[in-house]
Amino acid sequence: MAIELSDSSIRKIVDGLITRGKKFSKSESELELRNTKSLLSHYQLLESHLNVDMPEVHDDVPLSQYERSLYSLLGYRVRSKEMMEFVNNILSRYEEICKAGTFEEQRRYDVIKKLYLIDGKLTRLQLADFYQVDEKTIRRDERKAIDELSIMMFGIDALNDMSKTRRMDVHKTPN
Template sequence: MAIELTDGTIDKIVDKLITKGNDFAETESEKELRNTKDLLQHFRLLENHLSIDMPTVDDDTPLSKYEISLYSLLGYRVRTKEMMEFVTHILDRYGEICKAGIAEDERRYNVIKKLYLIDGPLTRTQLADQYGVDEKTIRRDERKAIDELSIMIFGIDALNDMSKTRRMSVHK
């Protein structure tokens, strides 16, 4: 049994599919951009993950379920270590770039450092008071630094995601 669709119905279906596709693309792009913020928010926990001693597994005996689980944990640790070394190198390089720039560039790096990377992080309000600026300025500094770090970490894909997100917000 065939269903007949009018041109109007087809247009509505196509519009709905495009809207859903754009919503999905925007959500996926935002997740990738947030990934940098999530990484910064959990930076100290990830460092802590690497500093805890892991049990060792004896290579000469058959593996039990417990030992297989330990191998999995060791794999997580290796991937975390590699990523943290890379991100630390990126953060160091970002700090060098910002310090070689103007005062706002250095403040932007310090905002990220003091919000996420130090023990006893500061609040946005504390940072605004410390730098003698509005809290909105601190939020702009944070957003811009996260965008720049996203590009340094994820390369061209981060730039593409930012352009998709901005294009979507313009069309709303």
């Protein structure tokens, strides 16, 4: 039994599928779990989170509401510490790889370091002036470094995220 659909019905179905696919790929990957750029943007805050003194909680008395809240905060801190140790190991390894590579690879690491990791961060324009390149080159270096760091941190899932994002970019309709 064949079902007859009008052109407008087919268009609505296709538009709905495309919209749902875009929402799914962005919410699943880029905007949530594996957002390396967001991690780098908040790097100094995450490092600072680990350096704030926490009150001690004693195990010999029943826990009050306040102490239960402290235990929760300590749990966040432990997870943050483990993640930041992992991130710092990845960044150290990435630095080694870049420093052993071409001038462009070395610059790529320096761009990430100077944009995100150090006190007194530089702007993309300042970096472009420093390296005597166009600001677009700095943006390309940044994007490539973030992609490479994503792969180092999240493995094959990062590659899947990149392919989904790029597939969706190809199918965008101009406004």
